[in-house]
Amino acid sequence: MPVVYPRVARRMADIAPFHVMELLARAQQLAATGRSIIHMEVGEPDFSTAAPIVAAGRQALAEGRTGYTSACGLPALREAIAANYARRHGVDVDPGCIVVTPGASGALLLAAGVLMNPGERCLLADPTYPCNRHFLRFCEGEAVGIPVGADTAFQLTPELVDQHWDAQTRAVMLASPANPTGTLVPPAVMQGIREIVRAHGGALIVDEIYHGLVYDEPAVTALAGGDDVFVVNSFSKYYGMTGWRLGWLVAPPPCVRDVEKLMQNLLIAAPTPAQYAALAAFTPEAEAIFEERRLAFRQRRDFLVPALRAIGFEVPVMPQGAFYVYADASRFTDDSYSFCFRVLEETGVAITPGIDFGEYQAGRYVRFAYTTSLEALQDGVDRLQRFLH
Amino acid sequence: MPVVYPRVARRMADIAPFHVMELLARAQQLAATGRSIIHMEVGEPDFSTAAPIVAAGRQALAEGRTGYTSACGLPALREAIAANYARRHGVDVDPGCIVVTPGASGALLLAAGVLMNPGERCLLADPTYPCNRHFLRFCEGEAVGIPVGADTAFQLTPELVDQHWDAQTRAVMLASPANPTGTLVPPAVMQGIREIVRAHGGALIVDEIYHGLVYDEPAVTALAGGDDVFVVNSFSKYYGMTGWRLGWLVAPPPCVRDVEKLMQNLLIAAPTPAQYAALAAFTPEAEAIFEERRLAFRQRRDFLVPALRAIGFEVPVMPQGAFYVYADASRFTDDSYSFCFRVLEETGVAITPGIDFGEYQAGRYVRFAYTTSLEALQDGVDRLQRFLH
Numbered sequence: 001m002p003v004v005y006p007r008v009a010r011r012m013a014d015i016a017p018f019h020v021m022e023l024l025a026r027a028q029q030l031a032a033t034g035r036s037i038i039h040m041e042v043g044e045p046d047f048s049t050a051a052p053i054v055a056a057g058r059q060a061l062a063e064g065r066t067g068y069t070s071a072c073g074l075p076a077l078r079e080a081i082a083a084n085y086a087r088r089h090g091v092d093v094d095p096g097c098i099v100v101t102p103g104a105s106g107a108l109l110l111a112a113g114v115l116m117n118p119g120e121r122c123l124l125a126d127p128t129y130p131c132n133r134h135f136l137r138f139c140e141g142e143a144v145g146i147p148v149g150a151d152t153a154f155q156l157t158p159e160l161v162d163q164h165w166d167a168q169t170r171a172v173m174l175a176s177p178a179n180p181t182g183t184l185v186p187p188a189v190m191q192g193i194r195e196i197v198r199a200h201g202g203a204l205i206v207d208e209i210y211h212g213l214v215y216d217e218p219a220v221t222a223l224a225g226g227d228d229v230f231v232v233n234s235f236s237k238y239y240g241m242t243g244w245r246l247g248w249l250v251a252p253p254p255c256v257r258d259v260e261k262l263m264q265n266l267l268i269a270a271p272t273p274a275q276y277a278a279l280a281a282f283t284p285e286a287e288a289i290f291e292e293r294r295l296a297f298r299q300r301r302d303f304l305v306p307a308l309r310a311i312g313f314e315v316p317v318m319p320q321g322a323f324y325v326y327a328d329a330s331r332f333t334d335d336s337y338s339f340c341f342r343v344l345e346e347t348g349v350a351i352t353p354g355i356d357f358g359e360y361q362a363g364r365y366v367r368f369a370y371t372t373s374l375e376a377l378q379d380g381v382d383r384l385q386r387f388l389h
Numbered sequence: 390m391p392v393v394y395p396r397v398a399r400r401m402a403d404i405a406p407f408h409v410m411e412l413l414a415r416a417q418q419l420a421a422t423g424r425s426i427i428h429m430e431v432g433e434p435d436f437s438t439a440a441p442i443v444a445a446g447r448q449a450l451a452e453g454r455t456g457y458t459s460a461c462g463l464p465a466l467r468e469a470i471a472a473n474y475a476r477r478h479g480v481d482v483d484p485g486c487i488v489v490t491p492g493a494s495g496a497l498l499l500a501a502g503v504l505m506n507p508g509e510r511c512l513l514a515d516p517t518y519p520c521n522r523h524f525l526r527f528c529e530g531e532a533v534g535i536p537v538g539a540d541t542a543f544q545l546t547p548e549l550v551d552q553h554w555d556a557q558t559r560a561v562m563l564a565s566p567a568n569p570t571g572t573l574v575p576p577a578v579m580q581g582i583r584e585i586v587r588a589h590g591g592a593l594i595v596d597e598i599y600h601g602l603v604y605d606e607p608a609v610t611a612l613a614g615g616d617d618v619f620v621v622n623s624f625s626k627y628y629g630m631t632g633w634r635l636g637w638l639v640a641p642p643p644c645v646r647d648v649e650k651l652m653q654n655l656l657i658a659a660p661t662p663a664q665y666a667a668l669a670a671f672t673p674e675a676e677a678i679f680e681e682r683r684l685a686f687r688q689r690r691d692f693l694v695p696a697l698r699a700i701g702f703e704v705p706v707m708p709q710g711a712f713y714v715y716a717d718a719s720r721f722t723d724d725s726y727s728f729c730f731r732v733l734e735e736t737g738v739a740i741t742p743g744i745d746f747g748e749y750q751a752g753r754y755v756r757f758a759y760t761t762s763l764e765a766l767q768d769g770v771d772r773l774q775r776f777l778h
Contacts, residue, residue, distance in 0.1 A: 253394070265404055
């Protein structure tokens with residue numbers, strides 16, 4: 001009997017690959033021919049994991065900590081995360097509401113799965129982190145991207161949420177600091193949106209994956225406004241643990257049992273060595289390293305934003321967090337995908353096209369990540385200057 | 390404004406927690422009061438990870454291997470897995486079709502997500518690994534449990550698949566060796582089912598999570614019959630890496646790109662330290678350890694099955710793999726859930742009730758895991774003997 005390969009589900013037509021991956025593949029080809037490539041496309045800090053965390057991970061392995069933890073994570077880690085909310089943000093979080101996940105990805109999967117019925121809608125900003133749409137689509141929910149621009153710092157507002165809420169709307173997802181724009185949701189806006197969501201009996205999901213990586217004001221968490229919110233966080237960015245795959249979800253108390261059920265069934269538990277390693281993230285030694293790195297990111301931002309503006313990119317809102325600049329390249333192109341490839345071929349500078357983040361004005365925008373050294377950023381800007389002028 | 394907590398999605402009513410967790414909680418209470426507990430409920434080998442793997446993990450951390458890998462995993466690991474299929478099973482597998490995942494859980498999530506449209510059905514044996522139903526339900530597919538008993542070694546047959554296939558049926562899921570029964574799908578049965586699935590244009594998913602843990606005959610993989618099958622495997626059981634969260638999915642060639650898209654979006658990548666550590670799983674040193682452990686499991690099985698039969702449990706089919714005995718306790722109870730609690734309270738022996746694995750005759754069956762020492766198994770059987778007689 002001839003082999004018949006299975007067809008795939010309809011959702012796969014709506015789940016896009018990261019376009020930047022094609023560009024990255026081309027960058028690797030160019031690098032293989034000896035070309036010098038400057039990576040300003042990567043959403044991963046260039047620092048490797050801080051030494052105290054690595055040491056704790058190695059120690060845990062030496063002690064044979066290789067079995068499963070309980071589904072919600074090591075009690076000591078859940079308590080350490082809660083203690084950190086209290087100590088650094090003055091917010092009281094029940095450790096019992098913290099579920100440790102394989103990366104923030106795991107947390108986003110759980111939040112979408114616990115909340116979304118098929119056909120129900122979740123409002124989110126366009127542009128946004130591309131996977132957000134796909135977690136929703138995966139469980140047959142619908143992501144409704146609301147076009148946002150510089151006038152609202154690329155964030156939703158209470159007015160926008162109210163205006164777009166309909167009978168099918170179930171949830172709102174915010175990100176602060178946001179990828180790709182690096183902007184924050186001001187506390188008053190957060191509170192306004194929270195009240196609208198409450199009035200509609202909906203759910204609020206706040207992506208705080210870049211929490212702590214802010215440069216102009218203290219980091220605020222949505223948990224400060226109450227426990228009726230799903231907060232997604234990560235050890236990847238501020239804590240520099242990308243490859244370990246560790247994050248967490250703070251769930252509203254009545255939803256914790258359901259989140260735990262999903263965690264047990266879909267993921268079993270987060271990686272054990274990573275959980276033991278992360279216990280060292282809350283030590284003064286580790287925190288000093290994070291602070292030093294935060295200042296380095298700030299210095300890069302403070303160089304990059306004016307430098308990009310000087311060569312003709314418009315950066316309408318100063319990014320206040322994460323490590324991204326979302327730059328309007330409309331002086332050079334209205335097809336930023338082709339533009340990114342041209343820039344790569346001609347200059348060796350790799351940047352991410354706007355279409356990876358949504359549809360609204362995506363052809364005008366590109367994202368620069370300052371996840372490389374100040375020297376490399378300077379070199380990249382010089383190359384762009386020569387190419388564009 | 391008063392706080393209104395969000396309600397959860399309908400799927401949560403269909404996704405069950407592991408019932409054994411309640412029992413485990415009670416076992417921990419008893420242990421805290423000083424009671425001696427014998428754990429025969431845990432699906433995790435009692436051996437910690439083999440020293441060569443731990444050493445490789447520690448080495449990777451020392452070398453700063455803490456960043457993301459590409460979505461499908463380290464090329465060297467995908468090649469090592471493919472080489473292992475060739476060397477140990479004589480089967481040619483394209484490394485490009487192997488996607489490294491966070492545990493077999495990640496692989497099951499990807500397979501379900503890539504294949505199932507809402508309302509479509511996947512046939513699987515009842516009893517089965519409980520999460521299988523929930524991965525399907527999560528993406529709005531429907532798990533159809535087909536009652537199977539000792540006459541088919543608790544496995545589906547070509548006849549059963551053909552008989553239950555209807556217009557909504559999209560896939561069949563098999564497990565070999567199976568949890569909770571430890572039985573295998575004989576190659577001829579596998580081939581028969583594969584041909585029926587091909588004839589219907591459906592998809593075949595084979596759970597080989599316990600692959601290699603077989604005691605009476607060589608391990609066979611469904612990949613030997615062709616590449617039109619999704620095969621799920623794990624570093625957790627045979628390779629003893631539970632807490633590291635590492636597994637893999639072998640996908641049919643035309644589906645790989647879609648699996649990769651889902652992996653990128655839902656999970657980013659499997660844990661990096663675990664991937665480097667797993668490279669050491671294919672060395673002669675590590676393989677000698679796995680073989681020694683396999684023989685220890687066989688010795689335990691060879692003790693436990695006759696011992697359980699001698700005290701009145703019926704074990705209608707000799708389990709040939711994994712580390713489970715699915716035992717008929719109908720001489721003692723028709724409510725195995727209460728029975729497990731009574732056994733725990735009276736004897737301190739923890740076992741898993743049948744309802745964790747399905748509905749068919751679930752009240753009659755209990756699962757014993759031989760993931761504890763021969764001495765503990767002997768002690769457990771003695772305690773049961775005194776309690777039951």
